[in-house]
Amino acid sequence: MRLAGLIQERISDTLARHREELTALGPDALPLLDEALGFLTGGKRFRAQFAVLGFRAARELDTAGDVTGELSRVLDAACALEFFHAAALIHDDVIDRSDTRRGRPSVHRLFGAMHRQHGWRGSADHFGLAGAILLGDLLQSWADELMQAACDATPDRDAARRAREHFNRMRSEVAVGQYLDVLEEQQPEFAGHAEQLERSTRVLVFKSAKYSVEAPILIGAALAGASAELESALADFGLPVGVAFQLRDDQLGVFGDEELTGKPIGDDLIEGKRTVLVALARENLPVTQRRIFDDLLGTELDAEQVAILQRTIRESGAVERVEEMISRNIERATDALTGAPIRGDAAAQLTELAERAARRTH
Amino acid sequence: MRLAGLIQERISDTLARHREELTALGPDALPLLDEALGFLTGGKRFRAQFAVLGFRAARELDTAGDVTGELSRVLDAACALEFFHAAALIHDDVIDRSDTRRGRPSVHRLFGAMHRQHGWRGSADHFGLAGAILLGDLLQSWADELMQAACDATPDRDAARRAREHFNRMRSEVAVGQYLDVLEEQQPEFAGHAEQLERSTRVLVFKSAKYSVEAPILIGAALAGASAELESALADFGLPVGVAFQLRDDQLGVFGDEELTGKPIGDDLIEGKRTVLVALARENLPVTQRRIFDDLLGTELDAEQVAILQRTIRESGAVERVEEMISRNIERATDALTGAPIRGDAAAQLTELAERAARRTH
Numbered sequence: 001m002r003l004a005g006l007i008q009e010r011i012s013d014t015l016a017r018h019r020e021e022l023t024a025l026g027p028d029a030l031p032l033l034d035e036a037l038g039f040l041t042g043g044k045r046f047r048a049q050f051a052v053l054g055f056r057a058a059r060e061l062d063t064a065g066d067v068t069g070e071l072s073r074v075l076d077a078a079c080a081l082e083f084f085h086a087a088a089l090i091h092d093d094v095i096d097r098s099d100t101r102r103g104r105p106s107v108h109r110l111f112g113a114m115h116r117q118h119g120w121r122g123s124a125d126h127f128g129l130a131g132a133i134l135l136g137d138l139l140q141s142w143a144d145e146l147m148q149a150a151c152d153a154t155p156d157r158d159a160a161r162r163a164r165e166h167f168n169r170m171r172s173e174v175a176v177g178q179y180l181d182v183l184e185e186q187q188p189e190f191a192g193h194a195e196q197l198e199r200s201t202r203v204l205v206f207k208s209a210k211y212s213v214e215a216p217i218l219i220g221a222a223l224a225g226a227s228a229e230l231e232s233a234l235a236d237f238g239l240p241v242g243v244a245f246q247l248r249d250d251q252l253g254v255f256g257d258e259e260l261t262g263k264p265i266g267d268d269l270i271e272g273k274r275t276v277l278v279a280l281a282r283e284n285l286p287v288t289q290r291r292i293f294d295d296l297l298g299t300e301l302d303a304e305q306v307a308i309l310q311r312t313i314r315e316s317g318a319v320e321r322v323e324e325m326i327s328r329n330i331e332r333a334t335d336a337l338t339g340a341p342i343r344g345d346a347a348a349q350l351t352e353l354a355e356r357a358a359r360r361t362h
Numbered sequence: 363m364r365l366a367g368l369i370q371e372r373i374s375d376t377l378a379r380h381r382e383e384l385t386a387l388g389p390d391a392l393p394l395l396d397e398a399l400g401f402l403t404g405g406k407r408f409r410a411q412f413a414v415l416g417f418r419a420a421r422e423l424d425t426a427g428d429v430t431g432e433l434s435r436v437l438d439a440a441c442a443l444e445f446f447h448a449a450a451l452i453h454d455d456v457i458d459r460s461d462t463r464r465g466r467p468s469v470h471r472l473f474g475a476m477h478r479q480h481g482w483r484g485s486a487d488h489f490g491l492a493g494a495i496l497l498g499d500l501l502q503s504w505a506d507e508l509m510q511a512a513c514d515a516t517p518d519r520d521a522a523r524r525a526r527e528h529f530n531r532m533r534s535e536v537a538v539g540q541y542l543d544v545l546e547e548q549q550p551e552f553a554g555h556a557e558q559l560e561r562s563t564r565v566l567v568f569k570s571a572k573y574s575v576e577a578p579i580l581i582g583a584a585l586a587g588a589s590a591e592l593e594s595a596l597a598d599f600g601l602p603v604g605v606a607f608q609l610r611d612d613q614l615g616v617f618g619d620e621e622l623t624g625k626p627i628g629d630d631l632i633e634g635k636r637t638v639l640v641a642l643a644r645e646n647l648p649v650t651q652r653r654i655f656d657d658l659l660g661t662e663l664d665a666e667q668v669a670i671l672q673r674t675i676r677e678s679g680a681v682e683r684v685e686e687m688i689s690r691n692i693e694r695a696t697d698a699l700t701g702a703p704i705r706g707d708a709a710a711q712l713t714e715l716a717e718r719a720a721r722r723t724h
Contacts, residue, residue, distance in 0.1 A: 021531070022538055025568055028545055029538045091499060095492040120548035122660075130457040130544045133495060134537050137453060137502065141533040144506050148526060164510060169383070171503040175496050176384055176391045182492045183390055186482035206387055298484075 003063050007048050010075045011040050011082060018142060031114060032135055035107055039086050039135075042102060046245070046357055047085055047216040048078035050238070053353060054220025056346040058230055069153065077150035077163065077223055081216050083143035088174060090136040094129060095182060096271055103262030108132035154223055162222035162231075170215035177207030184274045185298065193283045200279045208249065209242030213357065217350075233340030237350065240329035240336070244358040247326050250275040251319070252362065254310060260362035266306035272298020276325075281318035330358050365425050369410050372437045373402050373444060380504060393476060394497055397469055401448050401497075404464060408607070408719055409447055409578040410440035412600070415715060416582025418708040420592055431515065439512035439525065439585055443578050445505035450536060452498040456491060457544060458633055465624030470494035516585055524584035524593075532577035539569030546636045547660065555645045562641045570611065571604025575719065579712075595702030599712065602691035602698070606720040609688050612637040613681070614724065616672060622724035628668035634660020638687075643680035692720050 019033045055061055055074050063071060092098070093106035100106060105113065112128030120127070147167050151160035181203045190196050217238040221231055252261055253268030254277060268275060278297070282290055293312055296305055313319065333354055337347045381395045417423055417436050425433060454460070455468035462468060467475065474490030482489065509529050513522035543565045552558050579600040583593055614623055615630030616639060630637060640659070644652055655674055658667055675681065695716055699709045 018534065022534065025535070025538050025542065026564065028542055032538060032541055088499075091495050095495060097488075115548060118548075119550070121550045122548055126459075127544065127548055129491075131541065133453050133457060133498075134541045134544075136495075137450075137498075138534060138537045140499065140502055141530065141537070145530050148510075148530075152523070161514070168503065168507050168510075172380065172384065172500060173387070175500045175503065176387050176394060179394055179493065179496045180387065180390055182489065182496075186477060186480075186484055186489055188481070188483045202388065 003049065003052060004045060006063065006067065006071075006075055007045060007078055007082065008041065010079045012037065014079060014083075014142065014146065015040070031111075032131070032138060035110055035131070035135055036086070036139060038104070038110075039090065039101075039107060040082060043082070043085075044360070044362075045082065046212060046353070047081040049353055050213055050216035050350075051078045051081055051220035053346055053350050054217035054222075054226075054234060055224040056220075057217070057234060057342045057350065058221050058224035058226035060343065061224075073150045073153040074220065074223065076146045076153070077219055078216075080143045080146035080150060080167070081219070083139050083146060084171065087136040087139035087143060088178070090132050090139070092178065094132050095178070098263070098267070100263055106132075107135055111135075150223060156225050159222055159225040163219050166215055166218040166222055170211055170219075173206045174211040177203055177205075177211070181207050181273070185272050187274075190274065190279075190282060190294065193279070196274065196279045196282075197276065200274050200276045203274075204243065204246045204250075204276055205239070208246035209239055211242070212245050213242035213354075214238030227341065230341050233336055233342065236336035237333045237340075237354075240333040241354040241357060244326045244329040244333070244354070247276060247322050247329070248358055248360060250277040251322060252360075254313060255319075257361065262362070265303075266301060266310065269297060269306055269309050270299070270301050277313065277318055277322050280321050281313040281316040284316040284318070285312065326358050330354055365411065365414060366407060368425065368429065368433075368437055369407055369440055369444065370403065372441045374399065376441060376445075376504065376508065377402070393473075394493070394500060397472055397493070397497055398448070398501060400466070400472075401452065401463075401469060402444060405444070405447075406722070406724075407444065408574060408715070409443040411715055412575055412578035412712075413440045413443055413582035415708055415712050416579035416584075416588075416596060417586040418582075419579070419596060419704045419712065420583050420586035420588035422705065423586075435512045435515040436582065436585065438508045438515070439581055440578075442505045442508035442512060442529070443581070445501050445508060446533065449498045449501035449505060450540070452494050452501070454540065456494050457540070460625070460629070462625055468494075469497055473497075512585060518587045521584055521587040525581050528577055528580040528584055532573055532581075535568045536573040539565055539567075539573070543569050543635070547634050549636075552636065552641075552644060552656065555641070558636065558641045558644075559638065562636050562638045565636075566605065566608045566612075566638055567601070570608035571601055573604070574607050575604035575716075576600030589703065592703050595698055595704065598698035599695045599702075599716075602695040603716040603719060606688045606691040606695070606716070609638060609684050609691070610720055610722060612639040613684060614722075616675060617681075619723065624724070627665075628663060628672065631659060631668055631671050632661070632663050639675065639680055639684050642683050643675040643678040646678040646680070647674070688720050692716055 015033060015037050022029055052074055061071060061074060089101065090107045093101055094108050098106050099109055108128035108131065111131030112124045115124035115127040147164065151164055154160040184199060184203060191199060214235055217234050218231060221234050250268065253273065254266060256263065258265045282293060285293060289312065293309065296309055334351055337350065377395060377399050384391055414436055423433060423436060451463060452469045455463055456470050460468050461471055470490035470493065473493030474486045477486035477489040513526055516522040546561060546565060553561060576597055579596050580593060583596050612630065615635065616628060620627045644655060647655060651674065655671065658671055696713055699712065
């Protein structure tokens, strides 16, 4: 797809410009830029694509021809989302102690390896942590610059202002959502079923559903000058798609194929993530089995223990329930577009991308 | 001073607004906001003050009367600097493993203590790390929102654009400068004197001098629509003041009074910071003494060892040399304002604030 190429090109150009600007700081700074490029190459680009389609929902946009000023600012906004996401993932991997990301070592691991390779003094792990924190900070700033560029180039000042508002709200919500997610893992006990499901759903909505789908669409739509009515329909579409996206993520975190996800099998089980899937599985377990489940979750599981937890979740019926929830959310999303003042080709593309987000295998 | 009160008020109002916006995320999110307010209460506010004086250098600004639209946007820009600085310090304290900040536990320590207090499961230290990373990320976003607000409210679009450019460059340079600072501490050996001095100076310039003084002044000046000539004079003023500011910081990091700095005595010696002060001290040491110095620096020093290193630095003559450098930089800064197209009262206030930055005891 040409769009993916345009986005990668814009990312590379942006990093090349920053490399240029930072030459006064000398060659020692270059590993930061190299790791940034490595991290920002590849990925599924769902957020960038949803932003482009959000724009298209309100206004025609040709991505096949020359890069016009209009396409250029949509690309800046789309890349802003990819930079911000990279920053968030780099910090997430530190917080979640994840050693791999997309089949490569995570950024703190890469900086740690650099330390070991050079035989530097002090702790390689701590240097890895420092490198990851600072690279995340840099990418967050650069995301913001891209968003500024997109907004500054938008002639409709009110459209630009609304796009910034969506972007700002998204940033706050995802950081706080991530905090709530971490907090959940620290609790000695699960809450009662209803409360736990509410807590797990809140994390799912703010840490992922709004962030991964709803906000990108709204940012794109706002930049295109979408009406309040269209924005509202797109929010009604984006939120359930985001929920389906994250429910799929929860499934992949437990049952995903390591070769495809690029993450160790049973990752979420070892981390002890209290996902909606896990909350639903626990509801149906007999007391003794639930106690064993709770004792294992969030510990250093071996392959056999991972398999036991997987089987328990599967036999609880939670997998089917989550699949139903995914289908229901996608239906609800599709319905939200019916009768909305949305451009026809964009509606079809949004539905298609929603299906891909919900049915993905990695 | 009324300005300090206005800045604190704007900070509190901003955090109250975010608290309001985040109510949908529930009460568990509130500790983030509480820690933010705790961290952002107090501090020396040099950056905010330099930004206000940068504005005043180009344009009259009454801070004693009502808060006009103009004063309001200068306050937003000044607070953006304070929020950004808080974010940077919170991440710095994680990176530098600092347990205290301004006489209080550092943010990662506060989140760690919260974990212990509740008897949560898992590692309290790791939870502290997660809380500090995420609060830093949040404050960085909120800094950016304040800067947006300041720029959006500035009628002169070119002025707003230049202010953003200064802000953007500052953010990149401080993150990369901080990375270079960390990198320096990992090196098994000091470089030869000339090279080490160059490396230490580069860190001093980018991590602190530009960030703490030059950039804030230029942001304020740009917002006021300063001419290129005035901006250039203010940069010639701001950089040496920033150098003096950081040279003083280096001195306080070795000789500062714990009661005043709010940091453990000899903090920089234990961390192994390769400051200009340390580079100058080493130059004059006989080989054997230098070897002992190098072996001690950056290790878990007891009070007696700290005292030995302090005496060594003092006897090397480095303290006088740094004092001379501070005085010379302040002179150079003052000279830069002579003949510049700067408003008279602002020139006097800038010189006074520069003196305070260079002569401070904490």
